[in-house]
Amino acid sequence: MYVTIGEVFSQTVRKFPRKEALVDIRRELRYTYEQWETKVNRLANAFIAAGVKKGDRVSTVLFNTSELATAFFACAKIGAIFNPINFRLKEKEIAYILEDAAPKVVLFEKAVEPHITSIHEAFPHISFWYIDEDVPTYATNYYERVKQASATSPRIDVSENDIYAIMYTSGTTGRPKGVMHRHRDMIEQSLICNSVMRIRETDRGLVCAPMFHCAELHCCFLPRVHAGATNVILHHFDPKQVLRVIEQEKITFLFAAPTMWNMILQERLEDYDLSSLHVGLYGAAPMAPVLVKECKERLGIDLIQAYGMTEMGPAVTFLLEDEQLTKAGSAGRACLNHEIRIVKPKEDGPSDPDDVLPPGQVGEIIMKGPCMMAGYYNREEATAKAMYKGWYHSGDLGYMDEEGYLYVADRVDDMIISGGENVYPREVEDVLYEHKGVLDVAVLGEPDEKWGEKVVAFVVKKDPHLTAEELEQFCKNSDRLAPYKRLRTYYFVEALPRNASGKIQKFLLREQVKKAAQS
Numbered sequence: 001m002y003v004t005i006g007e008v009f010s011q012t013v014r015k016f017p018r019k020e021a022l023v024d025i026r027r028e029l030r031y032t033y034e035q036w037e038t039k040v041n042r043l044a045n046a047f048i049a050a051g052v053k054k055g056d057r058v059s060t061v062l063f064n065t066s067e068l069a070t071a072f073f074a075c076a077k078i079g080a081i082f083n084p085i086n087f088r089l090k091e092k093e094i095a096y097i098l099e100d101a102a103p104k105v106v107l108f109e110k111a112v113e114p115h116i117t118s119i120h121e122a123f124p125h126i127s128f129w130y131i132d133e134d135v136p137t138y139a140t141n142y143y144e145r146v147k148q149a150s151a152t153s154p155r156i157d158v159s160e161n162d163i164y165a166i167m168y169t170s171g172t173t174g175r176p177k178g179v180m181h182r183h184r185d186m187i188e189q190s191l192i193c194n195s196v197m198r199i200r201e202t203d204r205g206l207v208c209a210p211m212f213h214c215a216e217l218h219c220c221f222l223p224r225v226h227a228g229a230t231n232v233i234l235h236h237f238d239p240k241q242v243l244r245v246i247e248q249e250k251i252t253f254l255f256a257a258p259t260m261w262n263m264i265l266q267e268r269l270e271d272y273d274l275s276s277l278h279v280g281l282y283g284a285a286p287m288a289p290v291l292v293k294e295c296k297e298r299l300g301i302d303l304i305q306a307y308g309m310t311e312m313g314p315a316v317t318f319l320l321e322d323e324q325l326t327k328a329g330s331a332g333r334a335c336l337n338h339e340i341r342i343v344k345p346k347e348d349g350p351s352d353p354d355d356v357l358p359p360g361q362v363g364e365i366i367m368k369g370p371c372m373m374a375g376y377y378n379r380e381e382a383t384a385k386a387m388y389k390g391w392y393h394s395g396d397l398g399y400m401d402e403e404g405y406l407y408v409a410d411r412v413d414d415m416i417i418s419g420g421e422n423v424y425p426r427e428v429e430d431v432l433y434e435h436k437g438v439l440d441v442a443v444l445g446e447p448d449e450k451w452g453e454k455v456v457a458f459v460v461k462k463d464p465h466l467t468a469e470e471l472e473q474f475c476k477n478s479d480r481l482a483p484y485k486r487l488r489t490y491y492f493v494e495a496l497p498r499n500a501s502g503k504i505q506k507f508l509l510r511e512q513v514k515k516a517a518q519s
Contacts (some may be wrong), residue, residue, distance in 0.1 A: 002160035002183075002184050002187065003160065003187055004076065004158050004159070004160055004162075004164075004183040004184075004187070005072075005073070005076035005164055005183050005186060005187065005222070006073060006076035006077035006078075006158060008187065008190070008222075008225065008226055009037070009040065009073045009076070009077070009225060010037070010153070012033060012225055012226065012227075012228050013033045013034060013036075013037045015228055016033050016201060016228040017032065017033055017034040018032050018033075018034060019032060019033055019201065019228060019230075020032055020230050021033040021035075021036045021225070021230060021231070022036050022066055022069060022230070022231055022233070023230065023231070023232040023233065023249065024065065024066035024233050025232065025233060025234055025235070025241075025245060026065075026233075026234075026235040027065075027066060029066055031066070033228075036070070037153075038151045039066075039070050039146070040070050040073045040074050040077065041074075041077070041149075041150070041151050041152060041153050041154065042146045042147075042149040042150065042151050043070050043071060043074035043146050043149070044074040044075075044077045044078050044149075044153075044154045045149035045150045045151075045152070045154055046145040046146050046148070046149035047074060047075070047078060047080060047104075047105060048078060048154060049145075049148075049149060050104065050105055050127055050145070051104060052078065052080050052104045052105060053080075054078065054079030054080065054156055054157075054158070054162075055079065055080075055081065055162075055163075056080050056081065056103070056104045057080070057081045057083045057101045057102060057103035057104065057166065058071065058075050058080045058081070058082060058083065058103055058104065058105045058106075058107070059083040059084075059085055059097070059098065059101060059103040059105070059106045059107070060082075060083070060084050060085060060106070060107045060108070060212070061085045061087055061094060061106065061107070061108040061109075061112045061115075061116065062084075062087060062107060062108065062109050062112075062131070062211075062212075063087050063109065063111060063210075063235045063236050064207055064208070064210065064211045064233050064234055064235050064236065065109065065131065065233065065235065066233060067107060067109075067131045067142065068084065068107070068211055068212075069211070069221070069231065069233065071107060072084075072211075072217070072221075073225075075164075075165075076158070076164060076183070077153070077154055077156065077158070078154050078156045078158070079156050079157075079158040079162055080104075081163050081164065081165060081166055082164060082165040082166075083097075083101050083103055083165065083166045083167070083168075083178075084165075084167065084211065084212035084217070085097055085168065085212060086168070086210070086212055086213075086499075087111065087112050087210070087212065088499075089115075090115065091115045091118045091119050092119075093176075094115055094116070094119060095119045095122060095123075096175070096176075097168055097176065097178075098119070098123055098126065099123075100178060100377065100378060101166055101168075101178060101377065102125075103126060104126070104127065105126070105127045105128075105129060106126055106127070106128050106129065107129045107131060107142060108128060108129070108130060108131070108139075109130070109131050109132050110132040110133075110134075113130075113132075113136065116128065116136075116139075117136060117138075120138050120139075121138075127140060128140065129141075129142040129145060130142055131143075158183065159183070160182065160183045160184035160187070161182050161183070161184060162182060162183055163180050163181070163182055163374060164181055164182060164183045164185075164186060165180075165181050165186075166178040166179065166180055166377050167179045167181065167212075167213075167214055167310055169310050169311075177376045177377075177379055177382060178376060178377030178378070178379070179310045179311050179373045179376060179377075180373055180374040180375055180376070180377050181313065181371075181373055181374065182374055184370075185313055185370065185371045185372070185373070185374075186218055186222060186313065186371070188313075188337070188370040188371050189218050189219070189222075189313040189314075189315065189371045190218070190222045190223045190226045191226075192315065192335050192336050192337075192371070193218075193219045193220070193223040193315060194223045194226060194227055195336065196304065196318050196320070196335065197223070197253070197279060197281065197304060199223050199224055199226075199227040199229055199253070200227060200229065201227055201228035201229055202229070202252075203224065203227070203229040203230070203252045203253050204229065204230045204232060204249060204250055204251050204252050204253070204276075205220055205221075205224045205229060205230065205231055205232065205251065205252070205253040205254070205255075206232050206234065206242065206245060206246060206249070206251045206253070206254045207220070207221055207231055207232065207233045207234060208234040208236075208237045208242050208254070208256065208260070209237065209255055209256060209257060209260065209502075211233075213310075214310050214313065214314045215255065215257075215283055215306070215314055216255055218313055218314065218315075219255065219281065219283070219306060219314065219315055220253070220255045220281065224253075229253075232245065232249045232251060237256075237260055237263075239260075239263045239264045239266070239267050240267060242254075242264060243264065243267055243269070243271075243272045243274070244272070246272065246274055246276065246277055247272045247273045247274065247276075250276040251276055251277055252276055252277060252278050252279065253277075253278070253279045253280075253281070254277060254279075254280050254281070255280075255281040255282070255283075256280070256281075256282060257282065257283070257502025258282055258287035258288075258291060258502060259440065259498060259502045260502065261280070261282060261287065261291060261295055262291055262439070262440065264299075265291070265294055265295065265298060266439075266462075269298055269299065274299060274300075277299065277301055278301060278302060279301060279302050279303075279304065280295060280299065280301045280302070280303050280304070281303075281304050281305075281306060282303065282304075282305055282306075283305060283306035283307060283308070283314075283315070287305065288429065288430045288433035288434070289328040289329055289430060290430075290433050290434045291433065292324050292325075292328065293325070296324065302321035303321060303324050304318060304319065304320060304321060305318065305319040305324070305331060305332060306318055306332075307319075307331035307332065307406065307408060309394060310373075311372065311373045311386065311392055311394075312367060312369065312371055312372055312373070312392060313371030313372070313373075315335060315371075316334065316335060316338055316340065316367050316369065317331045317332040317333055317334055317335060317338075317340070317406050318332045318333070318335055319331060319332030319333075319405075320332065327405055329407060329430070330401075330405040330406060330407050331398075331405075331406045331407065331408050332405060332406065333403075333404050333405055333406065334367075334369075334404070334406070335369075337369055337370050338367060338368070338369030338370075338371075339367065339368055339369065340365065340366070340367045340400070340406060341353060341356050341365075341366050341367070341391070342356065342357045342361065342362075342363040342364070342365060342366075342398060342399055342400050343355045343356055343357060343363050343364055343366055344357055344363050344364075345363055345364045345397075349385075349388075350385055350386075350388035350389075350393050351363075351364045351366060351388075351393060352389075353366055353388070353389050353390075353391045357399070359399070359400050359401055359402045360399055360400075360401065360402075361399055362397055362398065362399045362409055362424075363397065363398075363399070364393065364394065364395070364396070364397060365394045365396045365397070365398045365406070365408065366391040366392060366393050366394060367391065367392050367394065368390060368391050368392060372387070372392055373387075373392075375387065396408055396409075397409040397415060397424065408426070409424040409426060409427070414444065414506060416443075416444065416445035416453050416455055417445070417452055417453055418445070418448075418451045418452060418453050418454060418455060418484055418485075423445070423455055423484065423485050425442070425443035425444060425445075425455075426443075427480070427481075427485070428443040428455060428457070428481065428485055428487065429441050429442065429443050429457075430480075431474075431475060431478050431480055431481055432457060432459070432471065432474075432475070435466075435470075435471060435474050436462070436463070437461060437462050437463030437465075437466035437470070437471075438459060438460070438461070438462060438466070438471075439460045439461060439462035440459075440460035440495070440496050441457055441458065441459050441460070441496075442457065442458045442496050442504045442506060442509060443455060443456070443457045443458075443487070444456060444458075444506050444509055444510060444513075446488075446489065446513050448488075454488040454489065455485060455486065455487050455488055456487060456488060456489040456490070456491065456513070457471075457487050457489075457490050457491070458491045458493050458496060458509055459471070459490055459491070459492050459493070460492075460493060460494065460495060460496060461492060466492075468490040468492075471487070471490060472486075472487065472490075475487060491512075491513075496509075497509065
């Protein structure tokens with residue numbers, strides 16, 4: 001029988017009982033693996049006492065907390081399906097997921113209490129557990145529930161093929177879909193990440209990206225537990241606090257989305273001792289080559305890039321430390337036991353996995369491997385389309401070079417067709433990022449009577465005196481932008497809308513453009 005997530009935790013406890021396992025910075029808590037196991041067992045038994053059975057869902061609407069980390073393994077031990085919900089969602093969005101997932105228990109905290117308070121009456125069958133003081137009248141005290149429960153390990157028969165979690169997609173284009181993953185999928189993912197990043201029990205990883213997202217949870221948090229390393233949890237990302245904690249806790253490993261690395265680079269790095277930090281992982285969105293170079297030069301760390309999506313666990317490719325500059329712009333090569341193809345996109349249905357394009361030609365990126373989802377929860381039609389002929393159809397555009405390195409151009413939906421020519425926003429964004437006055441940027445197409453679409457950019461300034469004329473001249477001087485790819489309009493904004501994984505929500509920018517055109 002293949003090992004499950006709950007068994008991975010128990011194995012690590014047996015190997016490293018008195019080693020520091022979990023540090024919660026906000027609550028000033030420190031647990032050894034042995035102490036943490038007691039918390040996990042009590043919570044697992046508290047779930048059972050509340051009527052949670054194998055296959056039932058347990059949802060969390062939490063920032064990064066030790067309670068979320070404990071619930072992750074408590075659910076795994078009893079075969080309950082873990083459902084971490086994005087804490088940034090609004091009331092109706094949370095209600096949609098609760099309606100779809102139908103959990104028995106929901107854990108939530110003070111930061112999201114107003115949203116839960118406004119919708120709880122619609123879910124009388126759900127038991128709401130509160131992890132802070134001043135418990136709302138409709139909720140129950142998390143700690144009282146846990147305190148009353150047994151600390152003995154529950155004995156539930158859990159299989160490697162059982163569904164371990166339902167993780168809802170970030171919804172950059174519409175209603176989120178619940179991605180179902182099995183225990184075995186995530187053990188495979190953990191082993192792959194451990195082999196690539198060479199995590200050891202002496203490592204100390206900082207959890208500052210959202211734990212409800214699979215990039216942090218599956219590529220970093222779980223692999224560190226698997227290896228017997230330490231997880232240090234920050235409630236939420238704050239660049240100054242990240243730097244302080246790296247220094248104070250001697251952090252060796254950090255995952256951050258490119259926008260988070262960019263924010264870290266804006267701080268006075270010389271004020272902190274960052275010598276313990278050796279490895280930085282980035283993913284969830286592309287990073288401009290200029291930012292990769294700045295991270296390596298100013299932080300003195302080895303960078304690794306992961307590319308993937310929730311449906312695949314998420315990591316599908318890795319670009320290793322020694323490839324960051326020689327293969328700048330690439331997402332790397334397929335990770336162990338995974339296969340990637342570039343196929344000709346279809347307008348009237350899923351792309352055919354056998355319609356493979358030659359190296360250098362842009363098409364849809366499709367993939368398969370042992371970490372692929374079991375399907376979308378309650379969405380059979382969407383599952384059949386996404387997993388056509390056993391391949392996950394990503395909706396991303398890209399190409400492979402002669403050596404098998406993947407280059408991600410853009411989303412199919414984001415490609416701009418201007419005057420009959422294809423323009424990939426990322427290549428324009430990479431050029432703009434090289435301008436020292438640009439902090440953040442998003443490029444998209446705007447409807448145009450003459451060209452069909454014109455290329456426009458939403459720009460966040462680093463230099464307040466930056467002008468559209470200066471950027472236009474910069475683009476003209478670039479040898480990487482053909483005239484048809486150059487920008488026609490610049491919109492200067494305070495910030496770009498991003499989801500919790502760091503991906504720009506371009507559909508919100510399109511809505512801004514549409515409203516501006518109508519006014």
